[in-house]
Amino acid sequence: MELTMLYYIIPSLIMFCCGVYGFITRKNMIAILISLELMLNAVDINFVVFNRFLFPGQMEGMFFTLFAIAIAAAETALAIAIIINLFRVAKNIDVEDVNEMKF
Amino acid sequence: MELVGSIIMLGIIVLSIIVFSVLTVTTRKILRSATYLLFTLFATAGIYFQLDYEFLGAVQIAVYAGGIVVLFVFSILLTSRPGDNSAKLTSKKHVLGLIAAVGTLVVAGYALFSRCTALCTKLSPMKDYTMDNLGTDLLGSGAGQYLLPFEAISVLLLACIIGGIVVARKR
Numbered sequence: 001m002e003l004t005m006l007y008y009i010i011p012s013l014i015m016f017c018c019g020v021y022g023f024i025t026r027k028n029m030i031a032i033l034i035s036l037e038l039m040l041n042a043v044d045i046n047f048v049v050f051n052r053f054l055f056p057g058q059m060e061g062m063f064f065t066l067f068a069i070a071i072a073a074a075e076t077a078l079a080i081a082i083i084i085n086l087f088r089v090a091k092n093i094d095v096e097d098v099n100e101m102k103f
Numbered sequence: 104m105e106l107v108g109s110i111i112m113l114g115i116i117v118l119s120i121i122v123f124s125v126l127t128v129t130t131r132k133i134l135r136s137a138t139y140l141l142f143t144l145f146a147t148a149g150i151y152f153q154l155d156y157e158f159l160g161a162v163q164i165a166v167y168a169g170g171i172v173v174l175f176v177f178s179i180l181l182t183s184r185p186g187d188n189s190a191k192l193t194s195k196k197h198v199l200g201l202i203a204a205v206g207t208l209v210v211a212g213y214a215l216f217s218r219c220t221a222l223c224t225k226l227s228p229m230k231d232y233t234m235d236n237l238g239t240d241l242l243g244s245g246a247g248q249y250l251l252p253f254e255a256i257s258v259l260l261l262a263c264i265i266g267g268i269v270v271a272r273k274r
Contacts, residue, residue, distance in 0.1 A: 002225055005221070007117060008150060013211055013215070014124065014125075015143070018128045021201065022128030024196065025197060026128070027190065028183070030133060033175070034127060037167075038127060041144065041167070048151060048156060049150075052154045052155075056227045057229075060247075065159060066162060069162060070259075073170055073171055074259055076175075077267050081266070081268075081270040084178060084182065084271050093183070
């Protein structure tokens with residue numbers, strides 16, 4: 001048995017589909033954010049795997065993943081700040097109950 | 104033929120990625136969901152280590168597992184009671200989510216398997232990947248080097264810190 005690219009792509013594909021499922025079915029905003037992290041992570045795996053298997057002499061995919069991780073961290077921090085502020089105003093963070101965007 | 108150890112290791116990593124990412128989106132308790140996300144991120148770091156990107160694996164553990172999951176746990180404990188179950192799914196939403204997920208699986212899977220020759224590429228040894236080269240590429244300003252994105256990220260992180268404080272402070 002040889003380890004080919006397939007064995008790395010399949011779990012990332014399944015992870016992305018789980019993210020899509022969670023993004024649609026969840027109601028809690030933090031749970032939606034967690035699903036979003038799953039999708040971002042699956043894309044990161046894809047970048048690294050394609051870089052490593054198809055272009056082993058270059059490092060573009062690795063650097064892109066590095067920057068994507070940093071941007072994901074920034075985005076999560078801001079989203080959580082917004083969610084906590086929303087919780088302070090509306091006492092609830094279900095997406096179906098929070099439907100007016102004003103203070 | 105590769106070492107049996109690395110095959111077993113990859114099997115464990117792949118299995119834990121699949122199981123924990125399914126559990127992340129299906130469990131009813133949100134704190135458990137964050138914990139399963141942590142395990143998924145660790146398994147991803149395992150993939151990076153296995154592909155010889157040690158620096159990237161370390162960044163993954165430090166930033167994702169160490170930073171983002173802690174943020175998630177804090178905000179979950181601030182906004183909801185940890186023992187609570189989330190409400191039962193309505194079947195309409197459940198079906199909609201399943202359709203979207205399976206649709207993505209089919210489309211992306213078809214796109215993958217129609218490029219079947221590329222999928223069977225084997226691992227080839229990596230050329231000039233040392234910590235030295237990595238640092239030079241990250242902080243050099245020549246062709247194919249990444250000083251400008253690096254600086255842009257640092258400004259973005261500063262803006263994110265200020266924005267987080269401004270949005271979440273008490274009024």
